[in-house]
Amino acid sequence: MLRLPAFTYLEPKTLQQALKMKRAAGPDGMYVAGGTDLYPNMKRRHQEPKTVISLARIRALQRVRGGTGGAGMTLGAGITLTTVHTHRRIARRYRALAHAAELVSTPLLRNMGTLGGNLCLDTRCNYYNQTYEWRKAIDFCMKKDGAICWVAPSSPRCWAVNSSDTAPVAVALDARLALVGPAGERVVPAARFYHNDGINYLTKHADEILTEVQLPPADGWDATYWKLRRRGSFDFPVLGVAVWIRWDGATVGAARIVLGAVASLPQPVPEAAQAIIGSRLEDDAVAAAADAAFRPSKPMDNTDFGLAWRKEMTRQYVRRALEELRARRR
Numbered sequence: 001m002l003r004l005p006a007f008t009y010l011e012p013k014t015l016q017q018a019l020k021m022k023r024a025a026g027p028d029g030m031y032v033a034g035g036t037d038l039y040p041n042m043k044r045r046h047q048e049p050k051t052v053i054s055l056a057r058i059r060a061l062q063r064v065r066g067g068t069g070g071a072g073m074t075l076g077a078g079i080t081l082t083t084v085h086t087h088r089r090i091a092r093r094y095r096a097l098a099h100a101a102e103l104v105s106t107p108l109l110r111n112m113g114t115l116g117g118n119l120c121l122d123t124r125c126n127y128y129n130q131t132y133e134w135r136k137a138i139d140f141c142m143k144k145d146g147a148i149c150w151v152a153p154s155s156p157r158c159w160a161v162n163s164s165d166t167a168p169v170a171v172a173l174d175a176r177l178a179l180v181g182p183a184g185e186r187v188v189p190a191a192r193f194y195h196n197d198g199i200n201y202l203t204k205h206a207d208e209i210l211t212e213v214q215l216p217p218a219d220g221w222d223a224t225y226w227k228l229r230r231r232g233s234f235d236f237p238v239l240g241v242a243v244w245i246r247w248d249g250a251t252v253g254a255a256r257i258v259l260g261a262v263a264s265l266p267q268p269v270p271e272a273a274q275a276i277i278g279s280r281l282e283d284d285a286v287a288a289a290a291d292a293a294f295r296p297s298k299p300m301d302n303t304d305f306g307l308a309w310r311k312e313m314t315r316q317y318v319r320r321a322l323e324e325l326r327a328r329r330r
């Protein structure tokens, strides 16, 4: 059985207390929300904080606001994934996000896991998500304790994968993420929250707390999320496809297509979105978008399934996602 190492556990009640505690703990401190990612990682010695600062008792992170009339919604980063997919206003107006949350792992983990934790999820790799002894046997890898990337041994960077289900949807919806840190508050578009680097995968400073997810008004657009995984009841995505479309009468006026689990960040594919703008999502436009998404989709050999098949599934899942949106429009 894997055991947690010893650590100091703190429970601030306010954001200011949490920031103060983090400052005092320095680089040895980490925030935890639901703990469904951090604690397994600590057991495998991926992360080794001496001080763990829980965000669970901070009421400011639990709020859900807006969603009436023409307003957008603001979701506290500390709400659970179960809340995201069962909350009536969220589910009615942001069904792609609610659906993505519902597809994360199992009910028990969704009851504990939070939206903020899902957006900040550590990147994953077959050579990293292993026990300490397993990793030691291969002399570790550059993401933790080692020097080499076993997926691409000549690579100067780490190729661990962003496997969050809600992150591609947040980018596709153009959600804004509110952060609070020692230097004050700031709001960033979800697309700018991520780096294409398996180690430094967030643009957020380690001391900053993600406080809110601000969703744009649900006015005349539609979106969906498709997830590929081995076991439908449980697994991380090996491919995620988030599509957002604004209809302009019978044709597509604007679109965003974002791939999950094929890079170290949720990967927008603007060339695929461009292929459907001005179309009625006829079969040829859908096929052109699917082809355009297929080309830049470059899964690495570091998660479940063969990478050639996962790449081909990009084409299939983009097509199916667009067909779903077309069917809903008719």
Ligand SMILES: Cc1cc2nc3c(=O)[nH]c(=O)nc-3n(C[C@H](O)[C@H](O)[C@H](O)COP(=O)(O)OP(=O)(O)OC[C@H]3O[C@@H](n4cnc5c(N)ncnc54)[C@H](O)[C@@H]3O)c2cc1C
Residues within 6 Å of the ligand: 030, 031, 032, 033, 034, 035, 036, 037, 038, 039, 040, 055, 077, 078, 081, 103, 104, 105, 106, 109, 112, 113, 114, 115, 116, 117, 118, 119, 120, 121, 122, 163, 164, 165, 166, 208, 209, 210, 211, 234, 235, 236, 237
């Ligand atoms: C068996 C299993 C299956 C899983 N399957 C999936 C899956 O299919 N899809 C998926 O997306 N995930 C999956 N997960 C991962 C995880 O359960 C979810 O991503 C969950 O949403 C993480 O949220 P959390 O609150 O538990 O995060 P935590 O573990 O508490 O934190 C995760 C990271 O985010 C940071 N963090 C958390 N909240 C904040 C905040 N507000 N501000 C700043 N930093 C913060 C923490 O410091 C930590 O680095 C799975 C996990 C397990 C164990």
